[in-house]
Amino acid sequence: MPFSPITASPGKAGRLFFACAIGSVCTVVICNALQRPHSSSAVKDDAPAVSFRQTAVPSAAPASAPPAAPPEPARMTESATVDGTFSDAAQSLGLDSSTIATLTQAFAAKVDLRRDLRKGDTLSVIYDRPQGGATPHDEPLAARLTTGSSSHDVFLYRDAEGEARYYSKDGDSTKPAFTRYPVEFTRVSSDFSLRRLDPVTHRWQSHDGVDLAAPIGTPVRATAQGTVTFIGRQTGYGKVVMLENPPPYSTVYAHLSRFAKGLRNGATVARGQVIGYVGRTGWATGPHLHYEVHVDDVAMDPLTVDLPGDDRLRGEERQRFAKEAESLSAELSG
Ligand SMILES: [Zn+2]
DSSP states (O other), X not given: OOOOOOOOOOOOTTGGGSXXXXXXXXXXXXXXXXXXXXOTTTOOTTOOOOOEEEEEEOOSOOTTSOTTSOOOOXXXXXXXXXXXXXXXXXXXXXOOHHHHHHHHHHHHTTSOTTTTOOTTOEEEEEEEEOTTSOSOOOSOSEEEEEETXXXXXXXXXXXXXXXXXXXOTTSOBSSOOOOSOSSOOSEEEEOOEEEEEOTTTOSEEEEOSEEEEOOTTOEEEOSSOEEEEEEEEETTTEEEEEEEOSTTEEEEEEEEEEEOTTOOTTOEEOTTOEEEEEBOOSSBSSSXXXXXXXXXXXXXXXXXXXOOOOOOOOHHHHHXXXXXXXXXXHHHHO
């Protein structure tokens, strides 16, 4: 699916003469598109606590063990019934906010937590609780979110730096990967900049994206999975597609000559899927793709912004992980 981009030389010369006219106003457009109200059925900030099931699988030494033996953690499985938000349910299981954020991101790749979560769905977690009880426990080793008749599992993997990441059972990352470039381009015809002389409006303004020069009709691909939040024409942008990608990302593809057939507002697109074709609609002085990446609604330089890569586990590590995940999955089902 990933296509190999042509690495363009920076091509600084003449870049101001072959550019488009997109001002900072575009940021506002994206912000509005993303300010989606929470689903009323799934979100209640003052939701009462959830119901509880707790099964302890003690792996600790018996009480009569010699005092010198270090205490073994007890492996716990706990479940909460969703009565408010995902975060309420996770909190009721004693998870801290950073763990909840990590889990939210892991499940967000599989479930729309704002729309698909219903009262009565369940969240189950497995973790090793240190004996003594006072210390808050670590990230769960595994978590299962059961929504309606389907369930979604994620499993903990700690990378070399000790950072907790969640994977699917077979070792695929739950973080969706991004491709750096949406198009095979010949050169970067205008860089991202906070202030430049716009070639069309002849005013100083920011350039919230990067211009990638390519012949008219070159396919433009979604750089990550996402949902179409806008498809149509806008002043400046011309024919434009906007995608809401997995949080905190959103992307914009402008000056298109035409859209991919059948692409509609609200449609889901996969990474690498063709969404349109390079053109020069809107304020463009030549054929190119104007491409923006927003992080938490702030425009970032698409050529340098930090993007999640394809960090699936490989080789022996993947096999070992899958085996452990299999046994944790059986515990969640038990
Ligand atoms: Zn541009």
